[in-house]
Amino acid sequence: xxxxxxxxxxxxxxxxxxxxxxxxxxxxxxxxxxxxxxxxxxxxxxxxxxxxxxxxxxxxxxxxxxxxxxxxxxxxxxxxxxxxxxxxxxxxxxxxxxxxxxxxxxxxxxxxxxxxxxxxxxxxxxxxxxxxxxxxxxxxxxxxxxxxxxxxxxxxxxxxxxxxxxxxxxxxxxxxxxxxxxxxxxxxxxxxxxxxxxxxxxxxxxxxxxxxxxxxxxxxxxxxxxxxxxxxxxxxxxxxxxxxxxxxxxxxxxxxxxxxxxxxxxxxxxxxxxxxxxxxxxxxxxxxxxxxxxxxxxxxxxxxxxxxxxxxxxxxxxxxxxxxxxxxxxxxxxxxxxxxxxxxxxxxxxxxxxxxxxxxxxxxxxxxxxxxxxxxxx
Numbered sequence: 001x002x003x004x005x006x007x008x009x010x011x012x013x014x015x016x017x018x019x020x021x022x023x024x025x026x027x028x029x030x031x032x033x034x035x036x037x038x039x040x041x042x043x044x045x046x047x048x049x050x051x052x053x054x055x056x057x058x059x060x061x062x063x064x065x066x067x068x069x070x071x072x073x074x075x076x077x078x079x080x081x082x083x084x085x086x087x088x089x090x091x092x093x094x095x096x097x098x099x100x101x102x103x104x105x106x107x108x109x110x111x112x113x114x115x116x117x118x119x120x121x122x123x124x125x126x127x128x129x130x131x132x133x134x135x136x137x138x139x140x141x142x143x144x145x146x147x148x149x150x151x152x153x154x155x156x157x158x159x160x161x162x163x164x165x166x167x168x169x170x171x172x173x174x175x176x177x178x179x180x181x182x183x184x185x186x187x188x189x190x191x192x193x194x195x196x197x198x199x200x201x202x203x204x205x206x207x208x209x210x211x212x213x214x215x216x217x218x219x220x221x222x223x224x225x226x227x228x229x230x231x232x233x234x235x236x237x238x239x240x241x242x243x244x245x246x247x248x249x250x251x252x253x254x255x256x257x258x259x260x261x262x263x264x265x266x267x268x269x270x271x272x273x274x275x276x277x278x279x280x281x282x283x284x285x286x287x288x289x290x291x292x293x294x295x296x297x298x299x300x301x302x303x304x305x306x307x308x309x310x311x312x313x314x315x316x317x318x319x320x321x322x323x324x325x326x327x328x329x330x331x332x333x334x335x336x337x338x339x340x341x342x343x344x345x346x347x348x349x350x351x352x353x354x355x356x357x358x359x360x361x362x363x364x365x366x367x368x369x370x371x372x373x374x375x376x377x378x
Contacts, residue, residue, distance in 0.1 A: 010242060010250075014050055016298040016309055017042060017291070018316030026326055028191075033198050035270065037191030040136065041287035042294060043319075044228050047140065048147075048235025049242075055151050056243035063148040070144045074320075076373035077366055078137040081324040082114035085131040088332055092129065096335070099124035101212040117141055120223030122215040131328040135190075135223050142225025143232045150233060154240050167230075167237045171284065174230030179280040181221035186210050189279055190222045196270045204276040231287035259296035265289030321363040321370075329359045 021039035028036025055061070089097065089107040097105045101124060110128050113119040117138040120126045126135045150170065157163035181187030188206040195203050210217045221227060242249045252258065269285030272278025301309040315322075333355040342348055 010053070010246065012309075012313055013295065013298050013302065014046055015316035016301065016312040017046060017294050018319040019312030019314070020294050020298065020316075021046070022315060022319040022322050025323065028194070029327055029330065032194045034194065035196045037194060038286050038290055040191070041228075041231060041283060042291050043136075043323075044140075044143070045231050045235035045238075045287050045291040047143065048232040049239040051147055052151060052154070052236040052239030053243050056155075056240060066148065067144070071141075072374050074137055074140065077321065077324060077370040078134065079115060080366060080369055080373075081131065081328060082111060082134060085114070085134070085328055086111040088328065088335075089130050092335060097129050099128070100218075105129060120220060123218040123220040124215070126220055126223050130331045131324075133323055133327045136323065139223050139225055139228065143228060146225060146229060146232070147236070150236060154236060163237070163240075167233050170233030171230035173226055174228065174284060175280045177224075177226040177229075178222070178283075181227065182207070182276060182279050184209075185221050186217045187221045187279070188218055189273070189283060190219050192273050192279070192282075196273055201274055203274055206276070228283070228287075230284045234284075234288050235291070253295060253299045258292050258299075262289045262292030262294075262296060266293055318363055318367075321366050322359065325362040325366060326359050329355060329362055333358070 021042040024036040024039030024042075026036075028034060028039075055066075086107050089110060094104050097107070099105050103124065105124065105128055110119070110125060113122070113125050113128075114134055119128065120135050120138050126132075150166070153166045154163060157166060178187070186206045186209060188203075192203050195201070206218060225232075265285050266289030269282050269287075269289055272282035272285065298309070298312070301312065333351055337348070337351055340347075342351060
């Protein structure tokens with residue numbers, strides 16, 4: 001008689017995966033030119049998964065209350081970080097606020113775009129100075145708007161074919177939107193500029209049909225939620241499936257198929273980053289493949305590498321605040337290094353240590369302030 005595999009708690013697995021994803025994202029901001037930017041896709045897919053899993057467990061929640069809870073969850077911390085970025089931007093010289101078209105970006109205008117969740121409608125402000133990470137929250141807010149109707153459709157599906165058809169429609173929306181962005185809006189995927197790995201070739205340049213004065217082009221269309229709807233819906237579908245058959249899903253995660261299938265799909269998605277014709281499908285494959293592979297690794301680490309898993313879970317619990325603050329603190333450290341004219345290795349090492357400490361302190365301050373604001377809003 002064979003023993004049954006141990007089923008790790010799904011929420012612990014999700015936290016470990018968030019920890020892996022934030023390591024990828026911070027890593028690519030420290031050293032560009034590799035696939036660390038793909039950690040964002042893991043967060044998008046996990047967001048769909050966790051929201052669907054929670055909704056399946058709470059039959060009584062109203063969507064009005066759901067929207068309010070989601071807004072309270074992400075907006076206070078986002079707005080606090082935006083205000084901190086505004087204060088830092090005010091201290092920078094105008095030469096550090098030059099946009100892609102050579103224009104000097106106004107700190108007040110950048111703050112207004114952040115407060116109104118509109119920074120992603122202009123390619124010059126989407127990755128604006130001081131804290132480019134903020135583009136993620138307006139995109140996530142759009143996915144939250146799409147969640148209730150998608151969830152209602154998935155829960156109301158009368159058959160497996162209908163269930164798959166709903167996910168297929170979301171995938172078609174993503175692929176069509178991205179293809180239109182590439183063809184008509186000079187679009188390029190958010191992370192594609194750095195490629196996947198050094199020496200793996202150059203990513204094709206976007207089409208150059210529009211004047212620089214057209215705000216909604218290049219990466220701006222890819223900062224809108226329809227460009228990510230398919231990968232979000234795949235996460236939702238996995239969440240509903242897990243809620244219906246958790247033991248069967250956990251048994252599947254204990255096999256070798258997830259790591260093999262996930263890695264294969266991920267490699268296919270990475271290959272599509274390089275030709276422009278592949279951009280419509282690349283992120284969808286990257287998101288699904290990488291998420292599945294990391295889920296398999298997280299499952300294995302929980303069973304065999306408990307200390308590694310515990311660290312990743314702890315990191316995952318702080319991932320939202322790390323995501324919001326690390327680029328902001330890094331920008332302040334870079335400005336300080338320039339002002340102090342650092343030149344020796346010991347000086348840079350000391351600054352790096354101070355930066356790590358400052359990120360940790362910023363996360364604690366932001367989390368405490370965020371918790372207080374959430375209590376007030378609730």
